[in-house]
Amino acid sequence: MANTVLEIKHLQKKFGKFQALKDITFDVKEGEVFGFIGPNGAGKSTTIRVLLGILRGTGGKATIFGQDVWRDSVKIHARLAYVPGDVYLWPNLSGGEIIDLFLKLNQQKHTAKTDALIKQFELDPTKKARTYSKGNRQKVALIAAFSTDADFYIFDEPTSGLDPLMEEIFQQNVLALKKQGKSILLSSHILSEVERMCDRIGIIRDGRIIETGTLDDMRHLTRTVITVKTQENLADFAQLPGVHNFKIDERTTNKASFAVDSESIGAIMVALAPRQIVSLQSTPPTLEDLFLRYYNRDQEVSDHAK
Amino acid sequence: MRNSQVSQSGYLTRFYLRRDWLPIGLWLLGIVGLMGAAAGKFDGIYGTQSALASIVTTLKSPAMVSLFGPFIAKAPYTPAAVYAAEMMVFMGLIVAMMAIYFAVRNTRTEEDNGILELVRAHAVGKQSPLIAATLELLIINLMVGVLSALALQGAGMTGSNTTGDWLFGLGLAAFGFMFGTFSLLMSQLASNSRGATSLSYLVLGALYIARMLTDVQNTDATWWTVYGWIEKLAIYGKNNWLPIVLMLLLAIAVLGVTFFASAKRDVTAGLLPSRPGRQRASRLLAGPFSLVFRLERTSLIIWMIGLFVLGVSYGSIFGTVGDLMKANPVMAKVLGTAAVNVANRTVILNFAATLAIIFAVVGSIPAMITVLKLNSDERKGWLEQLHAKHVSRARLYSSYVVVALINGIMALFLGVLGMAVAGTASMTHPLTITRILRAFVGYLPALLVVLGITAVLVGLLPRLQALSWVVPIYGVFSLYLGGLFDLPKWAKQLTPYGWVNRVPLSRIQWGTFWWMTGLAVILLLIGYYGYAHRDLLEN
Numbered sequence: 001m002a003n004t005v006l007e008i009k010h011l012q013k014k015f016g017k018f019q020a021l022k023d024i025t026f027d028v029k030e031g032e033v034f035g036f037i038g039p040n041g042a043g044k045s046t047t048i049r050v051l052l053g054i055l056r057g058t059g060g061k062a063t064i065f066g067q068d069v070w071r072d073s074v075k076i077h078a079r080l081a082y083v084p085g086d087v088y089l090w091p092n093l094s095g096g097e098i099i100d101l102f103l104k105l106n107q108q109k110h111t112a113k114t115d116a117l118i119k120q121f122e123l124d125p126t127k128k129a130r131t132y133s134k135g136n137r138q139k140v141a142l143i144a145a146f147s148t149d150a151d152f153y154i155f156d157e158p159t160s161g162l163d164p165l166m167e168e169i170f171q172q173n174v175l176a177l178k179k180q181g182k183s184i185l186l187s188s189h190i191l192s193e194v195e196r197m198c199d200r201i202g203i204i205r206d207g208r209i210i211e212t213g214t215l216d217d218m219r220h221l222t223r224t225v226i227t228v229k230t231q232e233n234l235a236d237f238a239q240l241p242g243v244h245n246f247k248i249d250e251r252t253t254n255k256a257s258f259a260v261d262s263e264s265i266g267a268i269m270v271a272l273a274p275r276q277i278v279s280l281q282s283t284p285p286t287l288e289d290l291f292l293r294y295y296n297r298d299q300e301v302s303d304h305a306k
Numbered sequence: 307m308r309n310s311q312v313s314q315s316g317y318l319t320r321f322y323l324r325r326d327w328l329p330i331g332l333w334l335l336g337i338v339g340l341m342g343a344a345a346g347k348f349d350g351i352y353g354t355q356s357a358l359a360s361i362v363t364t365l366k367s368p369a370m371v372s373l374f375g376p377f378i379a380k381a382p383y384t385p386a387a388v389y390a391a392e393m394m395v396f397m398g399l400i401v402a403m404m405a406i407y408f409a410v411r412n413t414r415t416e417e418d419n420g421i422l423e424l425v426r427a428h429a430v431g432k433q434s435p436l437i438a439a440t441l442e443l444l445i446i447n448l449m450v451g452v453l454s455a456l457a458l459q460g461a462g463m464t465g466s467n468t469t470g471d472w473l474f475g476l477g478l479a480a481f482g483f484m485f486g487t488f489s490l491l492m493s494q495l496a497s498n499s500r501g502a503t504s505l506s507y508l509v510l511g512a513l514y515i516a517r518m519l520t521d522v523q524n525t526d527a528t529w530w531t532v533y534g535w536i537e538k539l540a541i542y543g544k545n546n547w548l549p550i551v552l553m554l555l556l557a558i559a560v561l562g563v564t565f566f567a568s569a570k571r572d573v574t575a576g577l578l579p580s581r582p583g584r585q586r587a588s589r590l591l592a593g594p595f596s597l598v599f600r601l602e603r604t605s606l607i608i609w610m611i612g613l614f615v616l617g618v619s620y621g622s623i624f625g626t627v628g629d630l631m632k633a634n635p636v637m638a639k640v641l642g643t644a645a646v647n648v649a650n651r652t653v654i655l656n657f658a659a660t661l662a663i664i665f666a667v668v669g670s671i672p673a674m675i676t677v678l679k680l681n682s683d684e685r686k687g688w689l690e691q692l693h694a695k696h697v698s699r700a701r702l703y704s705s706y707v708v709v710a711l712i713n714g715i716m717a718l719f720l721g722v723l724g725m726a727v728a729g730t731a732s733m734t735h736p737l738t739i740t741r742i743l744r745a746f747v748g749y750l751p752a753l754l755v756v757l758g759i760t761a762v763l764v765g766l767l768p769r770l771q772a773l774s775w776v777v778p779i780y781g782v783f784s785l786y787l788g789g790l791f792d793l794p795k796w797a798k799q800l801t802p803y804g805w806v807n808r809v810p811l812s813r814i815q816w817g818t819f820w821w822m823t824g825l826a827v828i829l830l831l832i833g834y835y836g837y838a839h840r841d842l843l844e845n
Contacts, residue, residue, distance in 0.1 A: 052694045055841045074698040082694035088687030090601060091498065094583025097591060104592045105695040126582045130497070141691060154694075 003030045005065060005152050005183040006051070012059030013046055020046045022207040024060070028152075028185055033178050035198030036187040037291060043207045044187045045085060048156050051185075052082060064152060078106060081145040085157035085187075087137040089129035095140045096125030102144035114147040120169055134161035146173050153177060153184045159193065171197060191287040201287070203294055210294060218290050223259040225283040226268070230254050231276035240264075240271060254278075313431040318438035322412055323445065330446055333404045337397070337450055340783070342457035344393065344791060348385040349464055351792045358383045361790070365391055368627040369657040372518045372620065373786075375537040376525050384465020390474065390541040392790050398536040399514065401450060401478050405486030406506040408446060412439035414493040414502040423573055436490070436568050440561065443486040451479025470542040473550075477539045480553040484532075485510060487560040494567040497575065504608060511612060515619045522623045532556070594697055594705040599712075602676055606713055609672040613665065613717045617724025620661050624725075625732035628654040647735050654737065655811035658725060662745035662810070663785045663803055665721030667778045670756045673714025674774060677760045680706040681768045684843045699838045707761060707830060714753050722746040741810055748809030751822030755802040756781075758829025765836030768843055777801060 006028040013021040021043050028034040038044055049055045051062060053073030062069045064076045089098055099118075100110050118125055121139045129137065138161050145153060155174075159167045167190070174197055177184060188194050194201060195215060202212040211218065223244060228234070234256045238246040242264025249255035260268050272280075285293075323330070352358050364370055365377040365388065375395040379387035413436065416422045425435055455475025458466065485506075492505040513533040520527040520534065528534030535549035590596055599606075628650040641649070680703065683689055692702065726742035760774040767773075781801040788798050798804040805822060807815055 049844075054690065054693050056839075073693075074696060077694055078696040080694065082691065084687075084690050084694075086687060088690070090597075090688055092601070094585070096585045097583060097587040100587030101591055101597060102691065102695065104587070105594075105692065105697055107696065110586065126585050128583045144691075 004028070005030050005032075006034075006063070006185065007066075008047075008051075008060070008062045010060035011047065011050060011057050011062050013043075013050055013055060014058045020207055021050070021057075024204070024207070024209050026202045026209050026212050028183055030183050031178070031181040032200060033174065033184045033186060033198045035194035035201040036185060036204065037189070037191065037194055037201060037287075038204035042204045044204055045156055047204070048082075048154060048185075048187065051154065052077075079151045080154065081106075081148040081150040081152075082154045083138070083141045083145045083156065083158045085160060087134075087141045089132070089137050089140060091130030092128060094126055094128055095123055095132065095136070098129060098140055099125065099144045099147075102141075103148065106148055106150075108148050111147060114143065117143045117146055117173075121166060135163065135166065138162060139166070142170065142173075146177075151182065153182060155184065156187045157189060158186075159188070159190060167193070191291060195287045203291065205294065215287065219262065219285055222285045222290055222293055223261055224265060224285060225257065225259050227257040227281040227283075228255070228272060229278040229280075230272070231278065232274075234275065237268075237271070240268065242268065311431045311433045312437055313429065313434060315431065315434040315437040315441070318425070318430065318434055319441040319445075322438055322442045326408070326411075326442070329407070330449075333407075333446070334449060334453060337400060337404070338453045338457050340400075341393070341397065341454045342461060344787075345389060345458055345461035345463055345466075347791060348389050348461075352385040352388055353464075358385070358388065361388055367653075368522050368623060368629075369653070369660070371521050372623055372627070373660070375517070375534075376521050376528075378525075378537075378540060379543050384463070384542070386463040386465035386467075386470065386542045389463060389466075390470070390543075392787070394474075394477075394536050394539070394541065395517070395533075396787065397478055398481050398533070399510075401447065401482035402485035402510050404450070405443060405447065405482040406489045406503065406510070408443055409439065409486045409489035410493055410499050410502045410506065412442060413490060414496065414499040417493075417573060418499050426573060433565060433568065436565065440487070440490065443490075444483055447479040447482040447486065450482060451475040451477075454478055466542055467545075469545045473539055473545050473547065474541050477536060477541070477550055477553075480550045480557070481536050484553045484557040484560075487557045487564065491560055491564040491567065494564055494571065500605070504605060508608070508612070511616070515616065518619060519623070522626055594692065594702050595708065597692075598676070598705045598709045602709055602713065605672065605675075606709075606716075609713065609717050610720050613669060613721035614724040616668070617665065617721040617726075618728040619724075621725040621728030621730075622732050624654050624657070624729035625734065627657050628733060650735070651737060652811070654729070654733070655741075656808070658729070658742055658745060659808040659811045660786075661725060662722065662749050663781070665718055665725070665745070666749035666753050666803055666806075667781050669714050669718035669721060670753050670778050670781075672717055673710040673753065673757050674760045674778070676710035676713050677706055677757060677764055678771055678774070680764055680837070681771055681843055689842070693842065700834065703765075703834050703837050707757075710757060711754075714757060715750065718749060718753055719746050744810035744814055747819070748806050748814050749803070751819050751826060752802045752806050754826035755805075755822055755829065758826040758833070759802075761830050761833030762836070763833075765833035765838075765840075768840075 004027050008024050008026055011021055011024040012019070024043070024047055026034070036044055036047075046055065050057045051064065051069050053070050053076075056070055065079065067076055069076065089095075093101075096118075099114065103110055103114070121143055123136060123139045123143065127136075129140070132140070138158060142158060145155075153174075159170050162170060171193060174184060174186070178197070186194065186198060198215070200212065200214050201218065202209050204210070229252065232254065234254055235248065237243055237256065237258065242261040244259040244261070246258040247256060249257070352361060362377060362383050365374065371377070373395075374392055377391045379391065416425075416435070422435060426432070431437075452475060455472045458471035458474060459468065488509055489502065489506040492509070493499075493502040496502040496505055510533075513531055516531040517528055517533040517537075520531055521537075528537065535552055538546060538549045540546045591600055689702070693699075722743060722745045723739075725745075726739040729742060730736035730739055756774075756777050759777055760771070763771045763774050781803040784793055784798050784801060785803055802822070805818060807818070
């Protein structure tokens with residue numbers, strides 16, 4: 001069993017009367033990329049700021065490398081690299097100066113890798129930060145983070161201002177870190193990015209972690225969309241347990257599409273076989289489906305509560 | 307087409323006024339309250355002919371002329387004439403500061419925050435935000451002027467008249483508006499709000515010093531200093547309206563240039579060119595301290611030069627100030643040359659002691675700004691990544707505090723040194739430079755305590771940190787004007803600047819020096835404790 005790099009147990013954070021974090025519990029293992037997803041305002045950045053010792057948690061416990069995130073923050077930060085979602089830089093320093101400063105603050109050197117990254121991300125380091133766009137400011141932070149030799153990397157929506165080409169370069173660099181066995185916490189809205197890179201995922205909503213696990217684990221918890229054409233009539237399938245959103249194709253006879261709960265898929269297949277299948281298409285749930293389902297489920301719950 | 311440049315100006319003006327109601331209210335209350343309260347007291351303080359005669363002699367001395375402007379009223383003197391002489395230059399300074407505050411706030415600051423971009427994306431004319439800022443300035447200054455005039459009428463000092471009351475009020479309004487337009491222009495030239503504010507204060511400082519020099523030497527030349535126009539109103543005397551016309555004409559001319567510049571440049575760009583930066587960080591930029599130092603470098607240099615120039619300007623009139631024989635030839639005959647020289651030196655040392663307070667207060671400003679930046683830089687998001695590095699809060703806090711200390715100590719030192727060097731050079735029987743430098747040692751702990759108070763607010767009450775400005779503002783008011791207003795002793799001692807004795811005239815009180823320094827250290831530590839144990843600010 002791999003060592004745990006980050007461990008959060010029942011973390012809470014109150015701002016005055018407002019409870020921003022109600023119950024955050026998850027961990028990141030060594031060598032793992034952990035995806036941290038959730039809607040705007042759910043508490044992703046607040047969680048990360050507590051982990052960085054910028055905010056002080058009001059309940060629960062959080063440790064990185066086994067050390068308390070508030071008390072031992074400086075020790076932890078020596079082995080950590082962080083890229084915030086909104087990067088703000090001193091307007092009268094150049095990008096090159098800021099990258100070097102960030103490296104020096106963690107006793108790192110400007111290496112050939114730094115230069116390679118500057119080239120890869122196509123950043124002009126001589127420009128003053130005030131002239132940089134949001135994407136370029138993000139590049140400065142990313143270059144500094146990727147050329148830092150750390151054990152744990154935290155990215156908070158790091159690609160929100162990057163173009164698709166740069167996003168690809170970002171993903172390559174994260175995957176390279178993963179290959180080296182580094183641990184990464186990636187908070188993101190871009191679900192394809194999370195799907196491609198993350199080993200495990202935590203979904204946060206309203207200050208609570210509502211689900212953690214691998215993508216496969218979560219797929220079991222959800223539905224597969226099936227589009228099927230048969231020789232015989234399918235109308236009665238709508239009543240079968242585990243079938244949702246049943247729709248008959250109006251233009252083609254005996255064609256229908258519906259969603260099936262993962263645990264009912266075997267039974268449905270058995271029921272389908274005698275109808276003489278002509279064609280069958282099954283689409284595994286994307287992270288987007290998962291995400292939307294969790295989002296909607298919670299909304300349903302709160303709707304019922306009303 | 308013309309219309310599209312200005313559409314929605316009226317709406318924006320109303321919006322600015324509504325948004326700024328609190329600072330507008332506070333400035334109005336401060337200015338009008340000061341004017342009215344002082345006017346109400348003057349008949350009491352200067353009710354007798356002997357009190358009037360003695361204050362007039364004081365005000366006619368070169369030292370007082372350099373601070374407050376010349377005393378031009380003719381006998382028989384009235385409290386109103388004394389009031390005008392004491393208040394005009396000083397109130398001009400205050401309304402100019404108010405105008406700079408609002409002018410930069412509504413132009414360059416909005417632009418820095420990206421709000422201007424959002425506003426301009428709507429159906430708003432290209433020049434509308436600037437027009438709205440101009441109109442807001444005009445309205446605020448008019449309010450100051452009208453309310454001040456009404457307050458003066460209400461007080462009804464002996465020797466005042468309605469024309470003079472309104473001339474005073476409207477003169478202040480025109481003066482404030484004129485300096486506001488200077489600031490609007492600076493906001494076009496500079497590439498950020500900090501730069502615009504610094505440039506505005508540079509202009510204000512330069513004109514103020516020019517006024518001081520011409521007032522002491524040749525009051526006719528004061529017409530050329532712009533700042534001096536406010537004296538030329540000759541309130542409660544000849545009641546001259548010409549300076550108001552001049553102020554408005556200059557304001558209109560400056561506005562013309564401003565709107566031209568604004569039409570020429572892009573949003574968020576300045577007209578002063580910005581150069582490309584370094585490709586790699588210099589070896590010196592290696593930690594939080596060098597970072598803060600590097601960020602503050604330019605303003606540090608400007609403040610130091612500014613204070614030194616201010617010191618030199620005051621010092622250069624020491625020869626005139628200390629020439630009692632010229633002011634009163636009879637005294638020289640009676641006392642003899644040696645005694646006159648002693649008297650001259652006492653006058654100068656007294657003058658230097660008053661100036662030392664000014665240097666201490668002005669020197670506190672850059673130091674306070676630096677400490678306050680610990681939070682304001684945080685709000686801008688600049689420090690977030692620093693906190694994620696191998697940098698403790700203690701290191702970050704001490705970096706800002708140490709740079710602030712350097713800033714304040716050097717500013718005070720250079721102010722006093724400038725005064726000492728120029729002062730000794732201008733005197734026929736000079737004092738030693740070390741004697742004048744007593745002022746630096748004496749006032750140093752006061753500056754440290756003020757810095758400590760600021761640090762406590764920064765650490766414990768970040769949302770109220772702007773309140774720390776009350777300390778230097780009250781300091782100037784109570785010590786600069788306190789004597790003339792007959793403030794009780796306890797009122798002068800509410801500020802740390804009031805705890806220091808009259809150095810360099812008197813000896814340094816080492817006991818005071820050490821306990822004040824100790825207090826400052828304790829305050830800085832309390833500030834650190836608060837800073838280290840709270841959530842950092844989020845933008």
